[in-house]
Amino acid sequence: MREGVEKPDVLVDINRLDHLARIEELSDGVLRLGALAKNSETANHPLVREHYPLLSEAILAGASAQLRNSATNGGNLMQRTRCYYFYDTAMPCNKREPGSGCGAIEGFNRIHAIFGASDKCIATHPSDMCVALSALDATVQVAGLQGSRSIQFEEFHRLPKETPQVDTNLRHDELITSIDLPLSSRAYADHSYYLKVRDRASYAFALVSVAAALDIQGGVIRRARVAMGGVAHKPWRCKQSEAILTGAKPDISVFMEAAEVEMRHARGYEHNYFKIELGRRSIVRALSIARNR
Numbered sequence: 009m010r011e012g013v014e015k016p017d018v019l020v021d022i023n024r025l026d027h028l029a030r031i032e033e034l035s036d037g038v039l040r041l042g043a044l045a046k047n048s049e050t051a052n053h054p055l056v057r058e059h060y061p062l063l064s065e066a067i068l069a070g071a072s073a074q075l076r077n078s079a080t081n082g083g084n085l086m087q088r089t090r091c092y093y094f095y096d097t098a099m100p101c102n103k104r105e106p107g108s109g110c111g112a113i114e115g116f117n118r119i120h121a122i123f124g125a126s127d128k129c130i131a132t133h134p135s136d137m138c139v140a141l142s143a144l145d146a147t148v149q150v151a152g153l154q155g156s157r158s159i160q161f162e163e164f165h166r167l168p169k170e171t172p173q174v175d176t177n178l179r180h181d182e183l184i185t186s187i188d189l190p191l192s193s194r195a196y197a198d199h200s201y202y203l204k205v206r207d208r209a210s211y212a213f214a215l216v217s218v219a220a221a222l223d224i225q226g227g228v229i230r231r232a233r234v235a236m237g238g239v240a241h242k243p244w245r246c247k248q249s250e251a252i253l254t255g256a257k258p259d260i261s262v263f264m265e266a267a268e269v270e271m272r273h274a275r276g277y278e279h280n281y282f283k284i285e286l287g288r289r290s291i292v293r294a295l296s297i298a299r300n301r
Contacts, residue, residue, distance in 0.1 A: 011095050013104055028082075028185055031055070037191030040149075043082030043184040047137065048073070050081055060189055062200035062221055066140035069204045072211045082184040085138060085148065085164065088175060089131035089241075090119065090213050102128045103172045110172075118279040119215065122287070123240040129172030130277065132238055133165060134213055139237035140202055142245055143219040144193040152182035161187075165242035172241070196221035196233065199301055203294040204237075205286060214238035216286045218294035222258060229253050234266070234295070239274070239287060246270045249291060258299040260292070267291035 009015070022028070022044070029044040031053050039055055050056055051067035067076065093099045093111035100109035112120050112130050120130040138161075146161040165176055178184065199222040206212040217237035223230045232253035234246035249266035256262045271288045 012097055013095060022183070034188075037194075039189040041081050041187040041189065043186055044080050047071075047076040047079045047081065047084060051076070059194040059197050060140075060144060061197055062202055062219055063137070063140045063144060063189070065200075065202040066136045066204075066217075066219060069202060069217075070136035081137070081187055084135055085184060085187070086176070086178075087134050090134040091131040092116065092119075094131060103131060103168075106171075106173050113277065116279055117277040119213070119238070120277060120280055121240050122274040122276055122280060122283050123236075123244050124167040125241065125275065126168045126170070126172070128170060129168035129241065131168070131172070131241055133240065133242050135243070136202070136204060136214065136217060136237060138165070139217055139235045139243045140219045141187060141189075142243035143200075143221050143233040143235040144196070145190055145233070146193075147188045147190070148184060149186045149188060150178060150182045151185050152179055154179075154181070156185070158188075161243075162245055168241045175241075193221070193233075195223040195231065199224050199298045201294050201298040201301065203290055203297070205290055216283055216290045218287075218290045220291070220294035220298040222253070222295070222298050224258055224299070227257060229256055229258050229262075234270075234291065236287065236291075239283065246291070248273075253295075258295075260296065263292045263295040263299075266295070 028042045030042045031045050032040050041050055047067050051064045057064050093101045094103050099111040102110050110129055121132050141161050148159045148164045202219050204214045204217040206214055214237045219235045221233040232250045234249045236244040249270040252266040252269055267288045271284055274284045276284050
């Protein structure tokens with residue numbers, strides 16, 4: 009709004025809905041993160057730190073302490089793109105003004121997508137928290153005029169395709185109420201890591217990030233979850249990497265194969281081809297650190 013990108017007629021303050029700010033464990037072991045709970049509260053909550061350290065690491069890697077003290081979990085999910093052309097109202101942007109074109113495709117595209125882009129938009133999603141939530145198989149709980157429903161995290165955000173102005177599958181009359189972390193994802197607590205590669209050590213967006221989570225039993229990877237940030241219009245689940253890892257021994261050769269299989273489908277643009285090799289190395293490094301924890 010400060011940049012003139014959004015010009016709403018009405019703003020509604022929901023901060024007094026105290027019941028949306030709770031973090032609580034449900035009877036079935038699900039950890040429910042209220043949509044209005046602050047990012048800092050979530051990252052430092054004892055149950056998050058103990059059972060979902062990947063999420064804590066990802067949140068603490070994002071923004072600054074001041075912003076994390078103000079930002080909410082629901083707001084984090086609803087972030088818009090960090091694309092230069094989206095914020096510069098003098099430049100064309102299909103996300104800001106559908107049909108005007110995408111300035112980034114032929115412009116300076118160092119920070120832009122290498123997965124899931126379209127000829128309408130190559131912007132990336134800015135969140136660190138969301139990358140971890142994708143790897144942890146989270147579920148978004150929403151409420152609206154038609155009642156309440158659950159959205160699997162992987163289906164919450166959208167790829168640009170022909171409608172880059174639509175970021176999520178949240179309906180216009182719906183509100184995020186919470187984010188649920190499943191009991192099953194606690195199995196990754198001992199072997200997980202969030203790697204964020206950026207231009208500065210703090211207060212910088214990811215060029216590439218990787219959330220790696222391994223369930224290792226008897227020297228074998230029973231289950232694996234890998235998600236990437238800074239590479240697509242939404243948190244990018246590395247399903248092909250996960251398939252290679254599942255049932256294999258956690259060896260460096262397997263990690264390299266998993267990275268190679270995933271990154272072979274990446275598409276670079278003039279200024280961001282480096283992200284393909286960076287992504288490959290980042291997957292291997294994140295998996296290696298997760299294994300050794």
